[in-house]
Amino acid sequence: MKKREIEYFQGCLVGGALGDALGWPIEFMKLNEIKRTYGENGLTHLVLSDDGKAQITDDTQMTMFTAEGLLRAESRLTNKGICHAPTVIYFAFQRWLFTQGYPKKKDIDFIYDGWLLEIDRLFASRAPGNSCISSLLKDEKGTKDNPTNNSKGCGAVMRSAPFGLFLDKDTAFEIAIETAALTHGHPTGQLAAGSLAFMIAEILEDQSIIAATFNTIDKLRNENESIECISKLEDAISLSQSDLSDVEAISMIGEGWIGEEALGIGVFCAIRYQNDFRQALIASVNHSGDSDSTGAITGNILGAYSGIDCIPKEWIQNTELIEEITQLANDLHRVYEDGDEWWRKYPGY
Numbered sequence: 001m002k003k004r005e006i007e008y009f010q011g012c013l014v015g016g017a018l019g020d021a022l023g024w025p026i027e028f029m030k031l032n033e034i035k036r037t038y039g040e041n042g043l044t045h046l047v048l049s050d051d052g053k054a055q056i057t058d059d060t061q062m063t064m065f066t067a068e069g070l071l072r073a074e075s076r077l078t079n080k081g082i083c084h085a086p087t088v089i090y091f092a093f094q095r096w097l098f099t100q101g102y103p104k105k106k107d108i109d110f111i112y113d114g115w116l117l118e119i120d121r122l123f124a125s126r127a128p129g130n131s132c133i134s135s136l137l138k139d140e141k142g143t144k145d146n147p148t149n150n151s152k153g154c155g156a157v158m159r160s161a162p163f164g165l166f167l168d169k170d171t172a173f174e175i176a177i178e179t180a181a182l183t184h185g186h187p188t189g190q191l192a193a194g195s196l197a198f199m200i201a202e203i204l205e206d207q208s209i210i211a212a213t214f215n216t217i218d219k220l221r222n223e224n225e226s227i228e229c230i231s232k233l234e235d236a237i238s239l240s241q242s243d244l245s246d247v248e249a250i251s252m253i254g255e256g257w258i259g260e261e262a263l264g265i266g267v268f269c270a271i272r273y274q275n276d277f278r279q280a281l282i283a284s285v286n287h288s289g290d291s292d293s294t295g296a297i298t299g300n301i302l303g304a305y306s307g308i309d310c311i312p313k314e315w316i317q318n319t320e321l322i323e324e325i326t327q328l329a330n331d332l333h334r335v336y337e338d339g340d341e342w343w344r345k346y347p348g349y
């Protein structure tokens with residue numbers, strides 16, 4: 001299957017980072033403000049910071065820690081014979097929380113290691129989502145049966161692409177949902193995360209984006225409380241075939257602050273501009289809502305579909321942490337390697 005080649009893994013994670021970086025400067029701007037600042041067509045180029053790089057935010061940071069957590073869970077499973085992946089990814093999220101300026105948790109102080117913590121740039125705080133921060137600060141872990149809040153914010157779906165790269169589609173769906181439940185108690189927030197993971201896995205099996213969306217809807221029909229996600233995915237498909245402008249269509253899906261809307265906007269943009277990565281990302285961020293998260297999800301989907309070679313080179317060159325993000329994509333693609341070196345890179349906790 002050609003889609004299993006490494007360029008699609010790289011496209012998925014790098015694509016997400018570019019959408020995040022494109023949308024970040026306008027995350028909190030209304031559309032009229034975006035147009036006033038950047039012109040009638042909105043923001044169509046990366047905004048570079050003082051060091052010449054466009055900045056990624058919590059969406060990409062947490063995606064990186066999700067990927068790291070998955071690889072460390074695999075190390076545990078291979079070496080210990082047993083592993084609960086969401087627990088190992090929970091430790092990865094605690095490392096992310098530490099990068100955001102919060103103290104280490106004393107009862108799990110052994111988990112604060114690994115190569116991501118050696119990257120100074122990852123310690124930047126870029127408007128991290130409140131549901132993620134507040135739930136990770138608690139002593140107890142959220143689960144599907146014992147949620148610690150009722151959030152359906154987009155903070156779970158925006159970080160969930162790596163599940164679809166690393167696991168078969170049904171396992172990706174389940175583990176993405178269980179991992180989402182660590183920080184998001186509402187079923188819709190969890191199902192949006194499972195949906196993105198499932199859809200990425202479908203795309204890697206060579207499905208078109210629209211077929212992957214239909215198959216995700218079918219998958220959701222077997223789940224309780226999935227109507228909100230199903231409805232936004234159906235909207236995304238029908239609106240992508242309509243005569244409505246991008247802005248009009250996106251406004252009918254929502255603003256993307258909540259999981260199912262962010263997913264719907266990402267799917268809409270990826271279907272409508274499936275042959276034009278640049279235009280898909282531009283459409284995905286120029287609205288009054290959560291531009292970096294809708295950009296990240298669009299980039300994940302379309303990057304997995306079209307591969308790294310279809311992503312504008314100058315955007316890749318001008319965005320921070322691309323080398324590290326590519327490294328994670330390569331490691332997710334790689335077959336597990338036994339030995340001390342791999343364990344040192346991805347210890348099983």
Ligand SMILES: [Mg+2]
Nearest residue numbers: 057058059292
């Ligand atoms: Mg963000």
